[in-house]
Amino acid sequence: MAETILFYIFAIGVLFAGAQVVLRRNPVHGALSLVACFFFLAGTYVLLAAHLIAILQIMVYAGAVMVLFVFVIMLLNLKDEELGTPRRTIWKGIGLVSVVGATGAVAWRGLGSAYDSVLAHGAATQLTDMAKHTLPGAPFGSLKAVAHAVYLNSVLPFELTSLLLLVAVVGAVVVAKGKI
Amino acid sequence: MDSYLTPYLPVLILLVIAGVMCTAISLLAGKLGPRRITSVKEGAFECGNPSTGDGHARHSVRFYLVALLFIVFDVESVFVYPWGAMLHDFQAQHLGWFAFGEMMSFMATLALGLVYVWRKGALNWSADVNS
Amino acid sequence: MNFNPNDLVGILPAVILTLGGCALMTTEVFLRKDGPDRRYQPFLAAVFGLIALYVSLSQLGDPSATLFAGAAVADGIGRSISAVVSGTLVLSVLLAAGYLETLSASRGEFYALALFSAAGMCLLSQATDLIVVFIALEVMSLAVYSLTAWLRKGTKPAEAAFKYFVLGSFASAIFLYGAALAFGAAGSTRIADLALAVRNANAGSSMLVYAAGALLTVGFAFKVAAFPFHMWVPDVYDGAPAPVTGFMAAGVKAAAFATLARILIGGFGDVGASMGPHGWQSLIVLLAGATMLVGNVLAVPQRSVKRMLAYSSIAHAGYLLVSIAAMAGSEPRQDAVFGLVFYLASYAATVIGAFGIVALIERKLAPTGASDDLTTWGGLAQKHPLLAAAMSLFMLSLAGVPPTAGFMGKLGIFRAAIEAGLVPLAIFGVLTSAAGLYYYLRVVVYIYMVPSTKPEPVVGGRMLTAGVALAACAVLVIWMGVQPGAFATLTQSSLAGFGK
Numbered sequence: 001m002a003e004t005i006l007f008y009i010f011a012i013g014v015l016f017a018g019a020q021v022v023l024r025r026n027p028v029h030g031a032l033s034l035v036a037c038f039f040f041l042a043g044t045y046v047l048l049a050a051h052l053i054a055i056l057q058i059m060v061y062a063g064a065v066m067v068l069f070v071f072v073i074m075l076l077n078l079k080d081e082e083l084g085t086p087r088r089t090i091w092k093g094i095g096l097v098s099v100v101g102a103t104g105a106v107a108w109r110g111l112g113s114a115y116d117s118v119l120a121h122g123a124a125t126q127l128t129d130m131a132k133h134t135l136p137g138a139p140f141g142s143l144k145a146v147a148h149a150v151y152l153n154s155v156l157p158f159e160l161t162s163l164l165l166l167v168a169v170v171g172a173v174v175v176a177k178g179k180i
Numbered sequence: 181m182d183s184y185l186t187p188y189l190p191v192l193i194l195l196v197i198a199g200v201m202c203t204a205i206s207l208l209a210g211k212l213g214p215r216r217i218t219s220v221k222e223g224a225f226e227c228g229n230p231s232t233g234d235g236h237a238r239h240s241v242r243f244y245l246v247a248l249l250f251i252v253f254d255v256e257s258v259f260v261y262p263w264g265a266m267l268h269d270f271q272a273q274h275l276g277w278f279a280f281g282e283m284m285s286f287m288a289t290l291a292l293g294l295v296y297v298w299r300k301g302a303l304n305w306s307a308d309v310n311s
Numbered sequence: 312m313n314f315n316p317n318d319l320v321g322i323l324p325a326v327i328l329t330l331g332g333c334a335l336m337t338t339e340v341f342l343r344k345d346g347p348d349r350r351y352q353p354f355l356a357a358v359f360g361l362i363a364l365y366v367s368l369s370q371l372g373d374p375s376a377t378l379f380a381g382a383a384v385a386d387g388i389g390r391s392i393s394a395v396v397s398g399t400l401v402l403s404v405l406l407a408a409g410y411l412e413t414l415s416a417s418r419g420e421f422y423a424l425a426l427f428s429a430a431g432m433c434l435l436s437q438a439t440d441l442i443v444v445f446i447a448l449e450v451m452s453l454a455v456y457s458l459t460a461w462l463r464k465g466t467k468p469a470e471a472a473f474k475y476f477v478l479g480s481f482a483s484a485i486f487l488y489g490a491a492l493a494f495g496a497a498g499s500t501r502i503a504d505l506a507l508a509v510r511n512a513n514a515g516s517s518m519l520v521y522a523a524g525a526l527l528t529v530g531f532a533f534k535v536a537a538f539p540f541h542m543w544v545p546d547v548y549d550g551a552p553a554p555v556t557g558f559m560a561a562g563v564k565a566a567a568f569a570t571l572a573r574i575l576i577g578g579f580g581d582v583g584a585s586m587g588p589h590g591w592q593s594l595i596v597l598l599a600g601a602t603m604l605v606g607n608v609l610a611v612p613q614r615s616v617k618r619m620l621a622y623s624s625i626a627h628a629g630y631l632l633v634s635i636a637a638m639a640g641s642e643p644r645q646d647a648v649f650g651l652v653f654y655l656a657s658y659a660a661t662v663i664g665a666f667g668i669v670a671l672i673e674r675k676l677a678p679t680g681a682s683d684d685l686t687t688w689g690g691l692a693q694k695h696p697l698l699a700a701a702m703s704l705f706m707l708s709l710a711g712v713p714p715t716a717g718f719m720g721k722l723g724i725f726r727a728a729i730e731a732g733l734v735p736l737a738i739f740g741v742l743t744s745a746a747g748l749y750y751y752l753r754v755v756v757y758i759y760m761v762p763s764t765k766p767e768p769v770v771g772g773r774m775l776t777a778g779v780a781l782a783a784c785a786v787l788v789i790w791m792g793v794q795p796g797a798f799a800t801l802t803q804s805s806l807a808g809f810g811k
Contacts, residue, residue, distance in 0.1 A: 002183065002185065003183065003185060006185075046185070046188060047185070049184050052262065056258055059254075059258070060251075060254060060255060060258055063254075064247075064250060064251045064254045064255075065251060067247050067250070067251075068244070068247045068248060068251055071243045071244050071247045072244060074243070075240075075243065075244055105522075106492070106522045106526075109518045109522070110492060110518045110519040110521070110522040110523075111492075111495070111519065143262050143265055143266065144266060144269065146262055147262040147263065147265065147266035147269075148266075150259070150262065151262075151263060151266070151270070151279055151282060151283075152270075152275065152279075153380075154382070154442065155282060155314045155379055155382075156318075156322075156378070156379040156382045156383060156440075156443055157382065157440070157442045157443050157446050158259070158282065158286065159282070159285060159286060159289075160434065160443065160446045160447060160450065161259070161286075161446060162256075162285070162286040162287075162289035162290055163289060163329060163427065163430065163431075163450055164446055164449055164450050164453065165252050165255060165256060165289075165290055165293065166289050166290060166292065166293045166427070167424065167427050167428075167431075167450055167453045167454050167457075168248075168252050168453055169249065169252050169290075169293035169294075169296065169297060170293070170296065170336065170420055170423060170424060170427075170457070171424065171453050171454065171456065171457035172245060172248045172249065172252070173245070173296070173297060173300055173302050173420075174420050174424070174457050174460070174461070175457055175460050175463075175472070176244060176245045176248065177245060177300065177302050278314070282314075289333075292333055292336060292337070295340060296336050296339070296340055299340035299341075300340065
């Protein structure tokens with residue numbers, strides 16, 4: 001019961017804050033809404049028993065990625081007159097309808113029908129069971145389980161991630177640094 | 181109540197207390213405190229010159245580069261953290277050297293990135309402003 | 312633990328390219344002389360590319376092997392795409408050497424990023440796990456975004472890189488959503504497990520699988536520039552440095568098409584031609600038809616040869632989609648897979664040559680910021696008869712005129728389509744490619760018939776390395792055209808990838 005209430009709080013929070021990110025004219029308000037969105041998402045991860053991912057979501061996204069966003073906003077430092085006046089065009093309406101329609105169709109027809117059985121058995125009870133019985137001594141979502149999955153079961157993606165980060169470093173320096 | 185969320189109960193209590201206290205203090209301070217604004221109060225008093233210009237200055241692109249590099253190495257630290265916590269367990273499974281070599285290869289790649297950034301002077305704050 | 316040192320042998324081309332990139336970065340920070348002398352860097356990059364090419368060719372005949380407990384695979388299609396990518400890299404690097412030197416933008420990072428991106432392409436074509444697909448895709452894309460922004464002067468490169476980055480990230484996000492839904496349906500990110508989920512899909516989970524397949528396809532349709540996800544192509548191809556554009560057109564397409572085929576055949580192969588909601592063949596047929604039409608029609612009014620080649624690359628994505636549609640039909644898939652790999656190889660050789668000559672023109676034009684309008688190509692035949700002949704050859708190959716590589720490639724794909732029963736699509740493809748003749752031959756007409764308006768040479772800078780690369784492209788185009796059997800080992804062995 002508590003899970004259901006919390007889920008709706010977090011879900012509505014994510015949707016509301018996400019909408020604010022897009023709709024706010026002032027980019028700083030948008031960035032702060034994004035922080036809120038990240039926190040609500042972290043709450044959702046807790047509900048999914050993914051504790052480590054929840055704390056990483058707060059550390060990396062709400063912490064580091066947001067710093068980058070705020071820097072970009074301060075770098076651009078758009079004034080109100082540069083932002084222009086809001087315009088309501090027919091294309092924005094079409095875009096909104098198609099995005100909501102497509103996401104809704106996937107959620108309703110795809111996810112809804114696939115998880116009917118899960119919901120019937122009570123998702124919270126199942127997660128509680130999973131938290132107890134996944135690996136001996138390593139409940140689902142714990143540090144141990146995540147480390148097992150990352151370092152032992154995904155060697156190739158893990159090493160490839162270091163290459164991705166290296167490319168990101170080089171790309172950032174190449175694009176953003178004036179004189180190399 | 182036997183739920184996987186039970187350990188989070190103290191967090192919830194803390195959040196509630198923090199929320200109530202913050203709201204209450206700011207509301208009460210606004211309601212109860214006297215508010216008499218005069219031009220002397222608004223001005224800078226013995227603390228430097230009256231401010232000029234806009235408070236919103238444009239920041240240099242260097243902040244952006246530093247923030248970007250910070251994120252990359254922050255993500256690296258995120259990968260190191262569970263590894264450091266679990267290395268003892270890996271050793272118990274006779275995978276200690278494997279996990280060690282795996283992480284060393286990961287970190288060597290990023291160390292190359294660090295050397296690159298360093299030698300290129302991207303961490304050099306006192307370089308000329310336009311660089 | 313799912314690691315075996317032998318697994319590294321399976322991804323050896325990617326490992327070599329990664330080490331090469333690291334070596335280039337090391338030279339850039341430690342072995343750099345003060346001053347502009349960095350002429351050894353492109354050759355170092357080319358040597359690593361050649362080693363990777365040699366390794367992937369020498370492994371071609373080996374039996375397929377599962378690597379990293381199913382996260383990747385070393386099979387025919389992965390090895391042939393690795394060979395195509397490595398060859399693409401070598402030729403692009405040689406073309407870029409003189410280009411960057413002339414524009415005084417030659418630095419080791421360029422080659423390092425190119426090598427990293429090629430490593431990403433090789434792994435992408437070998438990946439059988441959606442997580443590996445995603446990370447390899449991002450390695451490839453991030454490096455190519457940065458290369459697009461390489462010449463930072465002026466607005467065009469910035470606009471191109473920004474558009475590419477934003478739309479590319481959007482496409483990656485859509486792919487990721489699809490991967491998440493696929494994980495929800497299969498309980499695993501392995502493509503093989505996805506195939507099990509597709510096979511056992513019941514009324515409840517079938518829509519989930521269907522949505523996952525659609526989103527994964529959309530993600531790759533962006534990368535390969537299929538209609539209606541092609542909007543970024545003209546600006547990005549036009550704004551990027553011409554050698555990078557060639558690398559993008561050949562390498563990214565090859566890797567992305569191989570992976571799209573692997574996901575659709577490996578994951579959803581059982582239901583390709585079925586009539587139910589899973590039958591994705593009709594969807595790909597529609598995409599292919601629209602892409603061929605849009606690419607060819609929009610290429611006609613272009614005055615800039617570089618933009619024309621950008622639209623023509625959309626059209627070629629359409630032809631390649633025809634082979635994917637032909638694979639959807641049940642066994643045997645040999646002809647379609649054969650057609651796909653051969654077409655990718657022939658398109659790579661041709662388009663790198665074409666963009667290489669555009670790069671020679673651009674060397675001269677880039678400082679002035681002018682675009683390579685058709686009139687700037689006038690008189691090329693009088694001043695540089697060899698270049699004019701090579702450009703005409705590449706144009707004929709893109710148009711699909713015998714006896715060039717492009718003709719054999721189109722022949723293979725349309726034959727596969729007809730054998731798979733897609734006769735109307737094949738006829739439509741032949742008609743659109745006939746329409747393409749107009750704008751390809753117009754370039755040839757300008758080169759030979761229109762006299763130059765200015766006395767100075769049309770191209771600038773040192774020509775030696777670019778000349779070698781262009782000669783290699785031209786030889787490959789003719790060789791693949793007259794003796795396609797010689798490349799049979801390359802493409803035949805790719806059949807092992809999809810078994811049966």
